[in-house]
Amino acid sequence: MSAIVEVKNLSKVFLSKDGKVHALTDINLAVEEKSIFGIIGMSGAGKSTLVRCFNFLERPTEGEVRVEGKDLSVLTHKELLAMRTDIGMIFQNFNLLMQKNVIENVMLPLRITGTKREDAAKRARELLAIVGLEEKERAYPSQLSGGQMQRVAIARALANRPKILLCDEATSALDPQTTQSILALLKRINGEFGITVIIITHEMAVVREICDRVAVIEKGRLEKTGSVKEVLGDVE
Amino acid sequence: MWSDAVIRMIGEGIIESLYMTAFSTLFGYVLGMPWGIALVVSGKEGIHPSALLYRILDVLANIMRSIPFLILLILLLPFTRLIVGTTIGSTATIVPLTISAAPMIARMVESSLAEVDRGVVEAAESMGAGVLFVIRHVLLVEARISLIAGATISFATVLGYSAMAGVVGGGGLGDIAIRYGYYRYQTDIMIVTVALLVLLVQIFQWLGNHLALTLDRRKK
Structure with a gap:
């Protein structure tokens, strides 16, 4: 299977009054087509910024984002808008x-x-x-x-x-039972329509429930990437 | 005292006041609406930030808003004569009223649109919406209740300003109040015209509130 989203050496720096804030540093990852990919981390770790780099709602300071093989940074504004119609997004x-x-x-x-x-x-x-x-x-x-x-x-x-669905803390505002039903829906959408689902969350249970692979992000750096079992271990 | 002539004069005064206010508010929106939209769009948190454009529109609004209306009225006399051909009467008053309403309306529109949830704008951007689409189908739609409330306030403010134009023979109820009440000491006529102005503001405030309430989809 090929990668539908590929991120290479991505860094994002915000300029604030107190100087530079390194939101993301040297991120490398690949999301396989038709998979469910989780990105987990604590709040403030940079995961929301990272997912916004996948559709260029945030432009990376450095590095490359490829969606379906296309480097987003070389697209014209019009091409970028057209590209975004291929990437659905839901929010907290x-x-x-x-x-x-x-x-x-x-x-x-x-x-x-x-x-x-x-x-x-x-x-x-x-x-x-x-x-x-x-x-x-x-x-x-x-x-x-x-x-x-x-x-x-x-x-x-x-x-x-769309071929990709980005979910930014999509279940964080919901109770556990509703979370279950939304996750089941996402799983069904992934299976039935072959849409790649990328889930940003701070909840371990969400990743365990539906993700194939997961990346752990901490203080703007990617700590680990792998299958859910490799990265999070077995349920104790 | 309450002869047919006085009653007819007051009737005409009401019509003139409404005529000035309606057209000045309308033209004020023709200028102020795009101005306010441009302020929000070009602002720091806007969907198409442009520090230079924002600075120009911002400073211009501040300058125009700081000039007292009576002074603006006098400053604009040559301009008014150029456009309308005269400086007296209700049609001539529409010119300074519009110029003074526009920056106020721009600020009203700006603050209404700034209230729109940034997340909803971001959602539209994530769908591939361009700037114009976001303005038309997100900002103006989500802010419409606040925009109506702002329009009501603008209308009442312009009505108040229109009365001030009575000082230079601007026509309308304010003109009558000044000519009869102030220059001729006919307090009763002044009280009636002022009461009518109060009544008009009440009616339009009520209409505006009612319209906003009926159109709001956030409740129930």
């Missing part, structure tokens, strides 16, 4: 439009790619069926539970049939 706080109903939220990325309204609505209904919320299409996010909101966000992230 769901980040839905609170003034738009469920189906309009799911249709948002389809409007970016210029999909016709009827086709977009049809696709959005398919997606809502996949995440089990077909009855909620007219509801507003404020009427939904956290788990339901994350399902809407997942449907939205899948709208343009």
Whole structure:
């Protein structure tokens, strides 16, 4: 299997009032196509910055990010925007439009790619069926539970049939039971559609539950990478 | 005292005040809306930071906002004559009212858009949305309740300013209040016109609040 995301010698430095902050230092990793890859670390370790380098929401200070073999740094702005439609992303706080109903939220990325309204609505209904919320299409996010909101966000992230789904602490705001159901959904999406899932988390249990491979990040450096068993050991 | 002529004059005053306020607020938004959007977009935390553009728009808004309205009114007299052909009457008053409303509206729009959750903007960017898409489909949509509240405040403020233009023969209720109440000591007419101004502000504030409440999807 080939690597769908490849990171080489990546460093990210933020300039602040007190000087330079080294958020990430010399990161090297490869995520295999169609796998579920975990990146685990404590808060402030740099994992959110790292995942934002995968779609260039953050530009690395040094090093290279290749997605599907393409070096993101050489893309024009337009090409980068097009590339991002191939990479779905979900967040800890769901980040839905609170003034738009469920189906309009799911249709948002389809409007970016210029999909016709009827086709977009049809696709959005398919997606809502996949995440089990077909009855909620007219509801507003404020009427939904956290788990339901994350399902809407997942449907939205899948709208343009991406090859990669980035999950930034996607279950951290959810209770354990809802976390289980969201993880099961991610696993199903990975299996059924062959979407590579990259999970950023601080919860060991999340990694054990669904990841194939895992990278441990600490103070901006990659400590270990390997299979879940190698890296985290057996459950004691 | 309350002859038909006075009642007709006050009626016309109401219409003139609304005419000045409506058009000045409208033109104020034509200038202030893109100005406010540009402030947010070019700001440090914006979706397309540009220190130079932000600095220019920011300083310009500060300068224009610091000039007292009455002084601005007088400073703009030549400009008003150039555009409208006269400096007296309600149509002429629209010019300085618009110029003074625009930077205030720009700040209103800026603060409304700045309230939009950065995470939602980031989500749209992660989908491949460009700057214009984010403005139209994320910032303006998510901020609309706050924008309506801001528009209500702007309208009431412009109405207040329009009354001040009465000093230089600007027309409307303020003009009547100054001419009859101040110059001729007809306190009753002044009280009635002021009461009418209060009533107008109340009505528009109520309409604005009602509209914002009906359109807000965050509750229930």
